[in-house]
Amino acid sequence: xxxxxxxxxxxxxxxxxxxxxxxxxxxxxxxxxxxxxxxxxxxxxxxxxxxxxxxxxxxxxxxxxxxxxxxxxxxxxxxxxxxxxxxxxxxxxxxxxxxxxxxxxxxxxxxxxxxxxxxxxxxxxxxxxxxxxxxxxxxxxxxxxxxxxxxxxxxxxxxxxxxxxxxxxxxxxxxxxxxxxx
Numbered sequence: 001x002x003x004x005x006x007x008x009x010x011x012x013x014x015x016x017x018x019x020x021x022x023x024x025x026x027x028x029x030x031x032x033x034x035x036x037x038x039x040x041x042x043x044x045x046x047x048x049x050x051x052x053x054x055x056x057x058x059x060x061x062x063x064x065x066x067x068x069x070x071x072x073x074x075x076x077x078x079x080x081x082x083x084x085x086x087x088x089x090x091x092x093x094x095x096x097x098x099x100x101x102x103x104x105x106x107x108x109x110x111x112x113x114x115x116x117x118x119x120x121x122x123x124x125x126x127x128x129x130x131x132x133x134x135x136x137x138x139x140x141x142x143x144x145x146x147x148x149x150x151x152x153x154x155x156x157x158x159x160x161x162x163x164x165x166x167x168x169x170x171x172x173x174x175x176x177x178x179x180x181x182x
Contacts, residue, residue, distance in 0.1 A: 002166070002167070002168075003162070003163060003164060003166060003167060003168035003169055003170070004162070004168060005109075005167075005168045006109065006168075007108075007109045007127075007136075007137045007138065007139040008040055008108075008109065008135060008136065008137075009038065009039065009040020009041055009066070009108070009129070009135060009136025009137065009138040010040050010041075010042060010066045010106035010107075010108050010124075010136070010138060010173075011040060011106060011107050011108070012066070012099050012104055012105075012106055013105050013106055013107040013158070013172050014105045014172065015101070015103055015104055015105065016103035016104070016105060016174065017103050022099065022104075023099070023100075023101045023104070024068055024097045024098060024099055024100065025064075025065070025097075025098050025100040026095050026096070026097060026098075027043075027052050027053065027054045027064075027095075027096040027097075027098055027100075028052050028053045028054070028094050028095065028096060029053060029054060029055075029070060029085050029094050029096050030046065030048060030053050030055075031089070031090055031091050031092065031094065032088055032089065032090055033053075033055065033085065033087070033088075033089075034087055034088055035055070035056050035087050036084060036085065036086060036087045036128070036129060036131065037054075037055075037056055037067050037070075037084060037085040037096075038067065038083070038084045038129030038130070038134055038135055038136040038137075038138075039067060039068060039069055039083040039084060039134055039135050039136060040066060040067065040129075040135055040136030040138060041056060041057075041066065041067045041126060041129065041136045041138055042056075042057040042061075042063040042065075042066055042067075042124060042126075042138065042175075043055060043056060043057050043063060043064060043065060043066065043067050043096075043098060044056075044057035044061045044062060044063050044064055044179065045064050045179055054067070054096050054098060056126070058126070059123035059124055059125060059126075059141070059144075059151060060123060060150065060151070062177045062178065062179055063175055063177075063178065063179065064098060064100050064178070064179040064180070065098040065099045065100035065101070065104070065178075065179075066098065066099045066104075066106060067085075067096065067097075067098055067136075068097040068098060068099055069081065069082060069083050069084075069096075069097050069134075070082055070084075070085050070094060070095060070096045070097065071093075071094075071095045071097075072089070072091035072092070072093060072094040072095070073091060073092045073093045074089075074090075074091055075090050075091070079093075082134060083133070083134030083135065084129065084131070084134035084135075086131075100179075100180070102175065102178040102180050102181045103174070104174070105155055105172050105173065105174050106152075106172070106173055106174070107158045107170055107171065107172050107173075108124070108138070108139060108140050108152070108170070108171060108173055109139045109140065109168055109169070109170050109171075110122070110139060110140035110141075110142045110168070110169050110170075110171050111125075111139060111140065111141055111142040111143070111167070111168070112142035112166060112167050112168075112169070113140070113142055113145075113154070113157075113165055113166070113169040113171055114165050114166075115157075115165055117142075117145045117154050117171075118154050118155075118156060118157075119153065119154060120145045120146060120147060120153070120154055121145070121146055121147065121148060121149055121150050121151055121152065121153050121154075121176050122140050122141060122142070122144045122145045122146070122150070122151050122152060122154065123140075123141050123144045123150055123151035123152075124138050124139065124140055124141065124151055124152065125138070125139060125140075125141045126138040127139075140152065140171060140173070149176050149177065150176060150177075151175075151176055152173035152174060152175055152176055153173060153174055153175075153176045154171050154172075154173055155171070155172040155173060155174060156171070156172050157169060157170070157171060157172075158170040158171060158172055
């Protein structure tokens, strides 16, 4: 059976130390930050004066975790909770929720993967997310698998009857480098 192509970003799947796999930290996003951030996107710390802002993490960056959503108060004074941060939003009281535990394992779709990729490292690629539902379309770039420390490390194939090695395989991964472990 062929795998279905349906990238969904990074989704918490298990925890390296057992227990609850969805521990989150609270951060900020600079008002008017000029990029969409979708639920499931890897994020990193931004170089800002208050030191707790996050921004999108491109391949090769050292992430602080994965964006889970945000709350904010818009320019009219109305509070909101959203799965995504819309580019250029003017807001106050912004709280970004991030799966920031370095031991967190995530599932992610790979462009392609083989059994020999278990234990290897690879980078993610982040095409535009889906603004209609607020979800990431980030996936693992199967062309970047190697033994060189970068991006994420593959733990295993997500155990599911409709998932197999090949194109669009779903994998469990951990961040190879993390803001809180470097």
